[in-house]
Amino acid sequence: MENQKLVISPAPHVHGKNDTRRMMGDVLLALLPALVVSVLAYGWQAFVVVAFSVACCVLVEWFIQRFMLRGENTIGNLSAIVTGVLLGFNLPANIPLGLVAIAAVVAIGIGKMTYGGLGKNPFNPALVGRVFMLVAFPVAMTSFPEAVGAVSGATPLAMAKEALKAGAPVSEVLQSVNFADMFLGAKSGSLGEISVVALLLGFGWLLVRRVISWHIPVCVLGTMALFSGIMWAVNPAEYMSPLFHLLSGGAVLGAVFMATDYVTSPMTKKGMVIYAIGIGAITMLIRLWGPYPEGMSFAILIMNALVPLIDKWVRPRRFGVVKTQK
Template sequence: MNTTAAAAVTASPHAHDRSGVDRIMLNVCLALVPVTGFGIYLFGLPALLMWMLCIVSALASEALCLWLLQHPMSRLLDGSAVLTGWLLAITLPPWSPWWVAVGGSAFAIIIGKQIYGGIGQNLFNPALLARIALLISFPVPLTTWAIPYLNPDLGQSIQILLGNMPTLIPTPDALTGATWLGDSKAAMKAGGDMTEYLSSHFNVMDAMIGERLGSMGETSALLALLGGAWLLKQRIISWHIPVSLLGTLAVLALVTSTSEPERYAPVGFHLLSGGVLIGAFFFATDYVTSPTTKLGQVIFGMGCGLLIFTIRTWGGFPEAVAFGILFMNSLTPLIDRVTKPRVYGRNRQGDVIKHVPAQRRVN
């Protein structure tokens, strides 16, 4: 009797915790819900429409690439395109016009992801790459901010999405107000005193709660921390990159502000302003574009913190999170190569070390 049964042979690992791509993407999206929801609450229907348009455009761009490459459309279900569009949306001014949302999402998917070979192959974070491309291409809408609680109705919101903002706002200042980072940099260039500026403009409680100008990801520091804590609890990310990034930024801010408080911003201002917290937990920790080793992740985070502080303090842009993370993305292969632990019998590049037997001593 033939007792041989057909067996399905699959690749290892054969026992796992079901932490697939779709589960990871779902957890990251869940972590983004509080800060995104609060941003929509602050900036109203235009922010909601822009967020939805970014996600739909990212999905459409992904579907187009899959169709052109003759890949299965089931890959749309892994959630990566949704997350890319979502992340881009929270970095943009909440009243961005439609061409910014559509063009940015298409750039993120096609140029930032698919041109490298798809998910898991890209060198740079797609959403941040698109954010910088948009800033260079459309500097005016990318630096135009709406104050919270203007609450336009649906008709006005559609007009805002179409780019007709100036006719719908009460005063020009309601549309073009600067963020804390931009305002403080302008004040310092004009010969102002940082201590005086902070005493009249910056409030820690406002920064924690988030009722201020900025993108949806730059509003509430407390909700960004809550989302980061969720990712840590679910073990989607580890502490190495966020802690090293925030720690480096804090140390540099402490040293400079202690020595010259009238010129340099203190620790709290750097950590609670702009997109530092959302960048540390959601962008810098991207699996594909950050190092795989723990030591490499610490080096990566420290490099991000150093670059963010340097560009913010002496560079031409008030916000530097995207620039810092993207620059360190380019160094990730080198960091991995240098910090990768050696395997016995192989060098750091993984090549087998040829063994040369020692010659016996002839007496």
């Protein structure tokens, strides 16, 4: 019995089934339906963009980790792949591959590795990449190929914004929109955001696997619905309905997959609710009165910046402080 070397470690001696790899794998699986829809809508070129984006992100992360940070290989935790897919989802299907590579360098290089890699970045890397592209290459980022079944190459949000600005009444704009098509995915847009139903399927999976909680997505979308609902109720001739806002643009993609990024969202449930309400409100402000038709990416990045503050102010409810104190 003596020559056996026993392992000594502090308690606990068992571990839950949850680990980073499994959770990232679940996120990838949850993104799969949206990818399938985008391929159906835009053809194989959508898949090529996503695959290329993933390849670039992984390569950039490996390169920086190997030669600049000189740390261990971190590809195994799958986070670079998730960022790659999300970045691809935020690009139009006809974007030149060279631009995808630039986006990947910005997303991983500047958005993530500059801060030291996974877990240390304050901003969502995929969104850093997207917003950079939006500012640097506005034309390439906003001219979408016509998706199968879509009415035109312009996104519903851009169309509505243009039309409303030109003074057309809401009723006229609504004629060109079909809510069922928007829900299923027959609309133009970045390749991952077009099908709401596919994204909601992914949300369901993430909830079932307990990867994320409902708080952020529901509060983001709820705030957007409330905000746009009030405006719509006040003046239905000038503002689009809440349903239109929820089904258009990156609302669902952002709320389910981007805003819920662990690294850049708050640590407490209460904090998550505050953060999500902020995202919903800022998104609507930009959509209704800002220069851009879509505001989700900016809203998430702005709230990302506030996360440390939220975490400082909002503490979890501690045991033994609520009821017993007078």
